[in-house]
Amino acid sequence: xxxxxTIHVPPREGRAVTVPEGGVVRIxxxxxxxxxxxxxxxxxxxxxxxxxxxxxxxxxxxFPLVGEAFLTTRRRPILIFERDDxxxxxxxxxxxxxxxxxxxxxxxxxxxxxxxNLLRTMADLGHGDIWVPQSxxxxxxxxxxxxxxxxxxxxxxxxxxxxxxxxxxxxxVVVSACPQDIVPINNCDPTAIDIELPAS
Amino acid sequence: xxxxxTIHVPPREGRAVTVPEGGVVRIxxxxxxxxxxxxxxxxxxxxxxxxxxxxxxxxxxxFPLVGEAFLTTRRRPILIFERDDxxxxxxxxxxxxxxxxxxxxxxxxxxxxxxxNLLRTMADLGHGDIWVPQSxxxxxxxxxxxxxxxxxxxxxxxxxxxxxxxxxxxxxVVVSACPQDIVPINNCDPTAIDIELPAS
Numbered sequence: 001x002x003x004x005x006t007i008h009v010p011p012r013e014g015r016a017v018t019v020p021e022g023g024v025v026r027i028x029x030x031x032x033x034x035x036x037x038x039x040x041x042x043x044x045x046x047x048x049x050x051x052x053x054x055x056x057x058x059x060x061x062x063f064p065l066v067g068e069a070f071l072t073t074r075r076r077p078i079l080i081f082e083r084d085d086x087x088x089x090x091x092x093x094x095x096x097x098x099x100x101x102x103x104x105x106x107x108x109x110x111x112x113x114x115x116x117n118l119l120r121t122m123a124d125l126g127h128g129d130i131w132v133p134q135s136x137x138x139x140x141x142x143x144x145x146x147x148x149x150x151x152x153x154x155x156x157x158x159x160x161x162x163x164x165x166x167x168x169x170x171x172x173v174v175v176s177a178c179p180q181d182i183v184p185i186n187n188c189d190p191t192a193i194d195i196e197l198p199a200s
Numbered sequence: 201x202x203x204x205x206t207i208h209v210p211p212r213e214g215r216a217v218t219v220p221e222g223g224v225v226r227i228x229x230x231x232x233x234x235x236x237x238x239x240x241x242x243x244x245x246x247x248x249x250x251x252x253x254x255x256x257x258x259x260x261x262x263f264p265l266v267g268e269a270f271l272t273t274r275r276r277p278i279l280i281f282e283r284d285d286x287x288x289x290x291x292x293x294x295x296x297x298x299x300x301x302x303x304x305x306x307x308x309x310x311x312x313x314x315x316x317n318l319l320r321t322m323a324d325l326g327h328g329d330i331w332v333p334q335s336x337x338x339x340x341x342x343x344x345x346x347x348x349x350x351x352x353x354x355x356x357x358x359x360x361x362x363x364x365x366x367x368x369x370x371x372x373v374v375v376s377a378c379p380q381d382i383v384p385i386n387n388c389d390p391t392a393i394d395i396e397l398p399a400s
Contacts, residue, residue, distance in 0.1 A: 056295075094256060095251065
């Protein structure tokens with residue numbers, strides 16, 4: 001399946017695409033070892049959005065399997081998990097990085113963050129007043145230990161690895177190429193992400 | 201420590217209290233085996249609220265231990281987990297029940313829900329436009345399996361079991377005595393919850 005359109009997300013930045021109902025969107029880790037924070041909103045009512053807590057309740061699992069659906073705040077499918085051409089390590093537990101995260105890590109002055117990328121991208125689309133939902137953290141390696149302890153490990157994706165979703169409703173999909181360069185989740189070297197909209 | 205004030209939350213209903221900075225709030229499962237969905241908001245800016253995703257990132261665990269803090273969307277402590285006089289089984293992964301949940305379970309017509317209890321309670325306080333955060337589901341028994349599968353088991357609390365928090369900022373605390381009577385999390389018999397504000 002060739003990409004009819006590719007949106008390049010530069011390192012540390014965010015981009016949005018609107019995917020029609022039934023359309024396919026693929027998120028590609030171009031260089032490997034890079035986390036992509038992702039959100040999906042009902043294009044006609046952004047208060048309805050991909051919701052981690054409703055998705056977990058729907059699939060009885062911390063993260064859906066291929067073939068299962070990510071659900072919205074109204075418990076409706078928004079994205080179907082169609083393919084996973086990665087080591088199948090993703091996260092839906094950890095908050096997107098934000099200015100307070102970097103402040104807490106000792107950064108002085110401004111640092112790019114996934115939250116800022118989301119808020120700017122949505123504001124550019126006229127949605128300046130959202131509350132930040134739990135992100136779907138693609139490729140992010142947060143192992144859950146037997147005692148429910150969480151680790152922070154480098155992403156295991158190789159260059160070109162991707163995940164593919166089919167939209168169950170018209171959706172605004174936002175992707176941030178995570179700028180985290182202190183905690184080693186991006187192997188301390190933030191790189192780019194591609195959003196592909198394959199020809200259907 | 202005697203309770204200077206007790207707010208009774210009838211079965212299937214919700215109530216709110218405002219806890220001053222440094223104040224203590226105790227949530228009591230009066231009859232045992234009952235889930236209490238709980239939220240906490242900065243009393244001066246409800247867009248800052250107890251956030252599961254920020255809390256997990258702060259404590260590196262699915263649920264804080266006694267002595268640790270629940271963090272807000274701005275990564276600031278809002279509630280300190282002071283005591284746990286229960287079997288220490290709680291959840292912060294599952295969405296509060298809502299009308300769509302009961303519709304999906306085959307209920308015809310209206311059914312009380314934790315989401316409705318939250319929204320009504322907050323609207324009564326003048327906060328009619330919130331986005332529903334992940335609830336802190338006290339006493340809720342959602343085991344996480346080795347394969348990250350989630351179970352739905354009856355609450356293990358005994359009558360009078362309680363958890364105690366200290367507010368790290370002035371907070372609106374909302375508690376819903378979960379009305380779920382189909383899935384067995386409340387032993388299929390929803391009962392009451394007490395909110396105690398002990399004398400300090």
